[in-house]
Amino acid sequence: MNNLSITNFNRKHLKQSHEHKLAELIDEVRACVGADATLAAKVGFNPRKMLNKFKILIEKVINNIKIERQQAILEQASQNIVDQLDLQLATITERSSVFQNYLELLASGSRLLRSDECEHSNALSDWLDEIDPLPQVEDFNQMPFQSLKADPNNVPRDFSVEEEYSAHTHSAANIDNFFLPEYIESKNEAEITEDILAKANELKNSPVKIYEWVRNNIEWQPTWGGQQTAGMTLGVLRGNAMDISTLLIALLRAAKIPARYVHGTVDIEINTFMNMAGNFDSLNAAIEFVSAGGVPVTGIISGGKISKVRMEHVWVEAAVPFYPSRGSKPVSKRNPIDKWVPLDGSAKEYEFCQGIDVFKTSLNFDDVLEKFKNSGVVNNDKNFISGFDSSILKKAQEKHGYDLYEHLFENIKEPKIPDLIGKRNIIPLNFNFLPGSLPYMSISRGIGSSFLKAELQTKINLSLNDESVLSEYDNNITMPLYKLNQKEIIISFVPARESDEMALKEQIPKNLTDLNQLPNFYSSYIQMIPIIKLNKRVILKGSQRSIGEEIKLEYQFKTPTKTYLNVRNKIIVGSYLALGIVGSNFSNKTIFDNKNELNKIKAIIENNKDNKLTGDELIKGIYYTGIQNYYCEYISQSELLSIGQNIRYMPQPMGGTFGYEPRQKMLFGVNLGIETGGLYMNVHVAQSVKDPSGKKDKAKEFMMQIGMLSSTLEHTVPESLFNGKKNQIVNEGFSASKAITMALAQGQKIYTITKNNIEQTLANIKINKLGREEIRAAVYAGKEVRVHAEPLTINKYSGSGYIILDPIIGDGAYKISGGKNGGFLDPAIKSFTENANLIGVILGAIAIMGFFAGWAPLTLVIIFLLQTYLLVIDLLTNYEPCTPETDFKVFFMVLFVTVIAGAVGLIVEVGANIIMLILGLIYGSAPTSATNKYCNIIKTNPFPAHSMS
Numbered sequence: 001m002n003n004l005s006i007t008n009f010n011r012k013h014l015k016q017s018h019e020h021k022l023a024e025l026i027d028e029v030r031a032c033v034g035a036d037a038t039l040a041a042k043v044g045f046n047p048r049k050m051l052n053k054f055k056i057l058i059e060k061v062i063n064n065i066k067i068e069r070q071q072a073i074l075e076q077a078s079q080n081i082v083d084q085l086d087l088q089l090a091t092i093t094e095r096s097s098v099f100q101n102y103l104e105l106l107a108s109g110s111r112l113l114r115s116d117e118c119e120h121s122n123a124l125s126d127w128l129d130e131i132d133p134l135p136q137v138e139d140f141n142q143m144p145f146q147s148l149k150a151d152p153n154n155v156p157r158d159f160s161v162e163e164e165y166s167a168h169t170h171s172a173a174n175i176d177n178f179f180l181p182e183y184i185e186s187k188n189e190a191e192i193t194e195d196i197l198a199k200a201n202e203l204k205n206s207p208v209k210i211y212e213w214v215r216n217n218i219e220w221q222p223t224w225g226g227q228q229t230a231g232m233t234l235g236v237l238r239g240n241a242m243d244i245s246t247l248l249i250a251l252l253r254a255a256k257i258p259a260r261y262v263h264g265t266v267d268i269e270i271n272t273f274m275n276m277a278g279n280f281d282s283l284n285a286a287i288e289f290v291s292a293g294g295v296p297v298t299g300i301i302s303g304g305k306i307s308k309v310r311m312e313h314v315w316v317e318a319a320v321p322f323y324p325s326r327g328s329k330p331v332s333k334r335n336p337i338d339k340w341v342p343l344d345g346s347a348k349e350y351e352f353c354q355g356i357d358v359f360k361t362s363l364n365f366d367d368v369l370e371k372f373k374n375s376g377v378v379n380n381d382k383n384f385i386s387g388f389d390s391s392i393l394k395k396a397q398e399k400h401g402y403d404l405y406e407h408l409f410e411n412i413k414e415p416k417i418p419d420l421i422g423k424r425n426i427i428p429l430n431f432n433f434l435p436g437s438l439p440y441m442s443i444s445r446g447i448g449s450s451f452l453k454a455e456l457q458t459k460i461n462l463s464l465n466d467e468s469v470l471s472e473y474d475n476n477i478t479m480p481l482y483k484l485n486q487k488e489i490i491i492s493f494v495p496a497r498e499s500d501e502m503a504l505k506e507q508i509p510k511n512l513t514d515l516n517q518l519p520n521f522y523s524s525y526i527q528m529i530p531i532i533k534l535n536k537r538v539i540l541k542g543s544q545r546s547i548g549e550e551i552k553l554e555y556q557f558k559t560p561t562k563t564y565l566n567v568r569n570k571i572i573v574g575s576y577l578a579l580g581i582v583g584s585n586f587s588n589k590t591i592f593d594n595k596n597e598l599n600k601i602k603a604i605i606e607n608n609k610d611n612k613l614t615g616d617e618l619i620k621g622i623y624y625t626g627i628q629n630y631y632c633e634y635i636s637q638s639e640l641l642s643i644g645q646n647i648r649y650m651p652q653p654m655g656g657t658f659g660y661e662p663r664q665k666m667l668f669g670v671n672l673g674i675e676t677g678g679l680y681m682n683v684h685v686a687q688s689v690k691d692p693s694g695k696k697d698k699a700k701e702f703m704m705q706i707g708m709l710s711s712t713l714e715h716t717v718p719e720s721l722f723n724g725k726k727n728q729i730v731n732e733g734f735s736a737s738k739a740i741t742m743a744l745a746q747g748q749k750i751y752t753i754t755k756n757n758i759e760q761t762l763a764n765i766k767i768n769k770l771g772r773e774e775i776r777a778a779v780y781a782g783k784e785v786r787v788h789a790e791p792l793t794i795n796k797y798s799g800s801g802y803i804i805l806d807p808i809i810g811d812g813a814y815k816i817s818g819g820k821n822g823g824f825l826d827p828a829i830k831s832f833t834e835n836a837n838l839i840g841v842i843l844g845a846i847a848i849m850g851f852f853a854g855w856a857p858l859t860l861v862i863i864f865l866l867q868t869y870l871l872v873i874d875l876l877t878n879y880e881p882c883t884p885e886t887d888f889k890v891f892f893m894v895l896f897v898t899v900i901a902g903a904v905g906l907i908v909e910v911g912a913n914i915i916m917l918i919l920g921l922i923y924g925s926a927p928t929s930a931t932n933k934y935c936n937i938i939k940t941n942p943f944p945a946h947s948m949s
Helices: 006-016 018-032 039-044 047-074 079-107 115-131 172-177 194-202 207-217 230-236 241-254 270-278 283-292 365-374 391-411 417-421 498-505 588-607 615-644 696-721 736-745 758-762 769-780 841-846 856-879 888-904 912-923 926-931
Strands: 145-147 259-269 297-302 305-320 339-343 350-353 377-379 384-386 423-426 443-445 459-465 476-480 489-495 521-523 527-534 537-541 550-558 563-572 576-582 648-651 654-667 670-690 750-753 784-788 792-794 797-799 801-805 812-816 823-825
Touching: 018 039, 018 047, 018 115, 018 654, 018 670, 018 769, 047 079, 079 115, 079 670, 145 696, 145 812, 194 230, 194 241, 207 241, 207 305, 230 241, 230 588, 241 259, 241 305, 259 270, 270 283, 270 305, 283 297, 283 305, 283 648, 283 670, 459 527, 459 537, 476 537, 489 498, 550 576, 550 654, 563 654, 563 670, 576 615, 615 648, 615 654, 615 670, 615 696, 670 696, 696 736, 696 801, 696 812, 736 750, 736 784, 736 792, 736 801, 736 812, 750 758, 758 769, 769 784, 769 801, 769 812
Parallel strands: 145 670
Antiparallel strands: 259 305, 259 443, 297 305, 305 339, 350 423, 377 384, 384 750, 459 476, 459 550, 489 527, 489 576, 521 670, 527 537, 550 563, 576 654, 648 670, 654 670, 670 823, 750 784, 784 801, 792 797, 801 812
């Protein structure tokens, strides 16, 4: 063994993974000792068995470090590397001796419940916490899945002190600034792209036609702070006041018409406001919904009741020939520009058409739920449920689906999608000339601006906080959302020095013929620098850190009136992640662009095998596709559900990561490096949710429902990317929703933990120490927790899932043990021909290196893998936007799985436990498969068997 190279040694000894097995043993002991260990853990703890396993493993681990040190000397490594290995060896030897002594003391007793064993147990727990402190638990006042709240203090400003203004007064004082170049400039959000130019030409470059088209085609959304470019707003046909103004300005400027933003305060008639906000029945509910989106809004009271609604707003002023043509004729010497004319593309009314009655069926929902409840156990005294027969719900879903299917054919001729789900149509108005004033009762106008001011932009603050004493890099940046919205953002690590890069390269075999030849261990003596790239350009760098250490990725969302989703993620040095930042709308152009990028990569590999591809070019598209896929599906399906259940839902800007995270090779608090890990999806979600009549319970239930959807997508989206064959899941993911559903199917008890029962209930649960501490922290912060009794194992992942809920509003955290808020997947590697899943082992070699040199033996695998992703993107491309002519049978599949099936859990008030249970069973893996078949994918059977799983 002394003649082994470092590469061969690493591959051999990590294939056995003694360090990983020892780390798992230490975690298992940690969960069973200490004053706060659960009764179930203490009763199941066998210190004698643990001691025997520990002695065998620690001997091998220490021997591995000795061999690594010996090889470093043989390879003439630097003295610094040898010194690090000496320190690792000394520290682990000393701490393993202490740990073994504690186990021997516990093994000499009988049970941990005895007082003397408790003393040793508590001492061992305290010692482990001292040498290897657990991460801090989350701040459960800032849930990762949250609804934004109305702010009664966020009231409109009075702009009259800045500038008196009347829409009907013509003043010649401003004529000289009509022709300032910034008023026709292509800049920032208002970039004049080819699409914008084409639309302006289509509208004959007429200010009247441009205004009419924007007013009649772009839906207003109640959020505050510019999110989108003009091109994106043109593509999605929706936006808030800033976004719609941006599109209107870009179109006007493309037609060589000077235009500018105006920020002010407007008064809106009550019925008009309730209609614009989303056809509300309750005025207070409408105001709260708009306020939750960050819009400064308040009711104006007159005669003891609200007489009108006042809110801040953004509109446009265009410089046109107004007298006498009112903008209907082009500029000429006889028809010169003479007035700034106010134009508001957001102000409009809507017609709301109800969809089908989803309960038009012979199925008795009360009977179904009663039968389902009777099939299991609901123990209110001990707060658990177990043993339910999920086939009852599946059969009910199928029957209900066929009944509704027949109802459609009998009652709707040539049904279109809007007929099924309902629709909101803008009531169009035709204009022969510009109106000349805004459609409001009163106006307080601020100062106009040629660009959208920073105070009106939604912004993202990004930082790499590595907690080093001094960083040589600026590791904090704030950018407007429109620059990051659905853009390619990659977080990776590059070698700090040439010697570190050489150390990485030397571990890759020169004649690679088998994926098993790739190393799956990197030592902590290699130094890396974290970087964040935006569209291939580095925007942030951190200071160098050792492989296996942790840095903090922090980001937060800032609208002009609120800050939310303050995300603090710990990232292991050696990870490779895509960061997805998404606004309130998902653009179809994102999918097309990503598809084109992957097609280019595929073409390079197929046509020129000697051409080199970087790790970024190959891997980033896969991870970027995954995180964008998640948000596309989540927003789309949540909107479908909200329509079906008559809930007002507005996605807010949000973000999350998806990609490869290695496993820390950490023993007794000593960083040895990293081992091969897996894929994690860690998303954060925000939205505004309101029942139009103001009922809080209905909004809470909807939040719980889409919360389960968000958790389900955290495992189904990666599964859809990493399972090539239809309906065959080789690579199975793990998420909180899946854990609860699996545990129930296995007959485990599903507990609800509150302040009233926390000690009694925790005693019956086996979970790691961090999970236990998070549950305690959440409950004492006023939350409720759903958790299953025993850990689960899926593929190589072993752990628990638990759901932390706000019992009042339905906000939540959908966690898997280890502190992760999200889902995990560990793709399996079989062979080049029978498995297309390249990620996993191979990422240990290429992700942190930042380069990938067209390895011929892997070409077939890569092409097959990319083909799988391109198929997924094809499905997404057909998903949005869809035309009304889309085969309604296909869409009915989605409606059936989401709106109808999801509604089953909300028909009868059966308690929070049953609702959560039903939602978990209903979703399973269905949403992804159903949504991917939204448009023109399936043309025949509307109920394929796999959709019922």
